[in-house]
Amino acid sequence: MIDLYTYRTSNGRKASIMLEECGLDYTLHIVDITKGEQDTAAFRAINPNGRIPAITDRAGPHGAPLTLFESGAILLYLAQKAGMFLPPDERDRWVAVQWLMWQMGGVGPGFGQAFHFLHQFPEDAPEEEISYGRTRYGGEVSRLCDVMDARLAEAAFLAGEDYSVADIATYPWIALHKWFGLDLARWPHLRRWCEETGARPAVRRGMDVPTRDQMEEHAQSRAG
Numbered sequence: 001m002i003d004l005y006t007y008r009t010s011n012g013r014k015a016s017i018m019l020e021e022c023g024l025d026y027t028l029h030i031v032d033i034t035k036g037e038q039d040t041a042a043f044r045a046i047n048p049n050g051r052i053p054a055i056t057d058r059a060g061p062h063g064a065p066l067t068l069f070e071s072g073a074i075l076l077y078l079a080q081k082a083g084m085f086l087p088p089d090e091r092d093r094w095v096a097v098q099w100l101m102w103q104m105g106g107v108g109p110g111f112g113q114a115f116h117f118l119h120q121f122p123e124d125a126p127e128e129e130i131s132y133g134r135t136r137y138g139g140e141v142s143r144l145c146d147v148m149d150a151r152l153a154e155a156a157f158l159a160g161e162d163y164s165v166a167d168i169a170t171y172p173w174i175a176l177h178k179w180f181g182l183d184l185a186r187w188p189h190l191r192r193w194c195e196e197t198g199a200r201p202a203v204r205r206g207m208d209v210p211t212r213d214q215m216e217e218h219a220q221s222r223a224g
Contacts, residue, residue, distance in 0.1 A: 003027050005031050011053060013172040016205075021084070024078065051069065054067065099158040100166045111180070117130055118179070152192070
């Protein structure tokens with residue numbers, strides 16, 4: 001059994017989608033980052049960096065529990081554990097890892113900063129700073145979409161012809177394209193990939209972890 005510590009964010013959804021795709025049993029632990037639960041001593045013992053997601057595999061290597069944070073590490077671990085979503089061929093596997101690292105180093109930070117300057121900036125922030133941030137990171141988001149569209153013009157998925165950890169890591173960010181004011185008609189190959197990936201049953205389930213009802217129950221339990 002795997003314990004999943006997460007919230008409804010793009011990074012959190014990487015782990016829940018992966019668990020659903022692999023068919024691995026897991027127990028959900030909601031960490032409400034809007035209430036500061038990531039800063040509690042209990043969660044910091046799991047992830048000293050205070051970010052979601054994190055997992056504990058109670059039956060880890062050699063039968064001993066293993067706790068992991070960082071979504072990329074979690075995806076690679078689960079892929080190896082389940083024997084899924086990493087190509088068996090060494091060359092193809094490194095291509096998949098390459099695109100996973102690209103997501104972690106590019107899509108995640110770039111989209112995350114763009115989201116901040118669009119939706120999460122302080123009310124008293126100077127307008128010139130907000131405008132600069134929107135221009136800077138909005139341009140980076142568009143550039144990253146250009147890269148994906150070019151790649152997906154030549155391959156069905158980011159790592160090649162097979163769905164992989166790279167797609168699982170990237171989709172939760174592209175799924176929020178409307179929040180970034182992106183019209184995917186500009187990137188037809190990216191749009192095709194987004195529609196196909198989003199239609200996968202495991203992706204749909206993983207994107208809804210935790211559910212709205214689970215979040216409400218969690219909030220009520222904390223209030224009580």
